[in-house]
Amino acid sequence: MTLAFIQNIGPWQLxxxxxxxxVLFGGAKKIPDLAKALGKAKSxxxxxxxxxxKEEAEAAKPPEPAKELA
Numbered sequence: 011m012t013l014a015f016i017q018n019i020g021p022w023q024l025x026x027x028x029x030x031x032x033v034l035f036g037g038a039k040k041i042p043d044l045a046k047a048l049g050k051a052k053s054x055x056x057x058x059x060x061x062x063x064k065e066e067a068e069a070a071k072p073p074e075p076a077k078e079l080a
Contacts, residue, residue, distance in 0.1 A: 019027075033041070
């Protein structure tokens with residue numbers, strides 16, 4: 011038995027098959043939790059990038075001159 015039809019499956023068709031299999035085998039209840047976790051991860055990632063850019067901008071500023079004690 012040959013599996014020649016597999017050569018004609020593109021990435022989108024494969025992705026659809028994986029999603030359908032995931033839903034069929036008990037993943038339907040976990041999809042909202044997965045989406046919520048992905049949303050939190052995305053917001054944390056954006057927050058980290060913003061903090062990194064802020065630190066980079068502060069490091070690029072020239073240092074303030076020292077005040078003389080008189």
